[in-house]
Amino acid sequence: MLVGDILRKKTPRVVTVRMNETVGIAAKLMRANNISALVVKDVVRSEGNTAVGMFTERDVVRAIAEHGAGGVNVKVSQLVSVQQLVSCTSSDTIEHVRHLMNRNHIRHLPVIDDYSLVSVISMRDIAAAVDEAINGKPQAAA
Secondary structure, three states: OEHHHHHOOOOOOOOEEEOOOEHHHHHHHHHHHOOOEEEEEEEEOOOEEEEEEEEEHHHHHHHHHHHHHHHHHOEHHHOOOOOOOOOEOOOOEHHHHHHHHHHHOOOEEEEEEOOEEEEEEEHHHHHHHHHHHHHOOOOOOO
């Protein structure tokens, strides 16, 4: 099974946050969209909109743990490592993506095809697809 097989069943909308936004704004975006991770974009006029990382619920917890209530005012850029974005393509296998997630201790991967962000795939997406393949029908969300 390929990443693209799973993406065909997902909404194509990808929720993003900019590097200069605060943890509070990022948390509100996640809550409003009922998601647990955002793609972080670095908006640079000369280079365009570039995905540089992922911001997750774990980052919100880390900001509050390290900065107390003031953590909501911390910039996303202070918490996201932009050293090397771990991503996949729609033509990657699910086994490869699971390996990347396990090796890097992450649960969400941006899907980038031809240098363009097309989606995000999560461990939950993979588990649902595997369940559907085994049982022959979509599984209800818990």
